[in-house]
């Protein structure tokens with residue numbers, strides 16, 4: 001009988017489940033440290049438009065960073081989650097804008113669509129080589145090819161790091177990953 005060979009999709013699912021099941025609440029200090037490190041990298045890149053993310057439960061909360069960025073003169077856009085199979089749409093966010101609830105409990109503003117120069121990417125898991133795992137919707141995988149000029153920065157907690165995540169052809173390697181502890185410039 002033929003041996004069953006695990007596919008990257010199945011491996012990813014198991015790792016995702018393991019990490020989500022063992023996830024602890026993000027401490028306020030960790031949140032601040034991730035945001036501080038992100039701000040440092042963003043300042044160096046001098047972008048006009050930064051794509052951030054409105055948090056889902058259990059994720060690092062970028063809302064304070066969004067406010068800081070807008071006050072520092074950057075434009076902030078947030079993703080609207082379309083039906084599966086379509087890329088994310090980035091819409092401009094301003095302070096105190098009412099948010100709409102979208103797919104999978106995500107929230108997005110109804111501002112104008114803008115093209116980001118920097119894209120902050122939430123991680124469920126990452127490795128030192130820039131491999132990433134999200135919630136499995138494939139949304140960022142489908143969106144990033146449409147923004148080849150954008151600088152990509154993954155973010156999460158150091159506890160989400162794993163050795164050598166399985167990668168598919170369509171997966172994008174992240175050149176920079178920011179945690180509460182460090183700014184990682186990933187290697188091939």
Ligand SMILES: Nc1nc2c(c(=O)[nH]1)N(C=O)[C@@H](CNc1ccc(C(=O)N[C@@H](CCC(=O)O)C(=O)O)cc1)CN2
Pocket residue numbers: 020053054055056059079080081088104106122134135136137138139140
């Ligand atoms: N805050 C935040 N916004 C984001 C993302 C994200 O990771 N975090 N996304 C990143 O791509 C996109 C939304 N992607 C998602 C894709 C799939 C599921 C999803 O299937 N959720 C399952 C449960 C997942 C699980 O716990 O295993 C569900 O709601 O049933 C959620 C979000 C865009 N916005």
Ligand SMILES: Nc1ncnc2c1ncn2[C@@H]1O[C@H](COP(=O)(O)OP(=O)(O)OP(=O)(O)O)[C@@H](O)[C@H]1O
Pocket residue numbers: 009012132133134135136137138139140141142170171
């Ligand atoms: N560019 C693409 N074209 C077609 N299918 C894709 C593409 N990107 C991802 N997929 C499919 O989408 C599914 C989810 O992909 P994957 O597990 O890489 O998502 P993820 O990176 O964890 O999620 P997200 O990008 O939403 O955070 C997989 O079945 C994958 O084959």
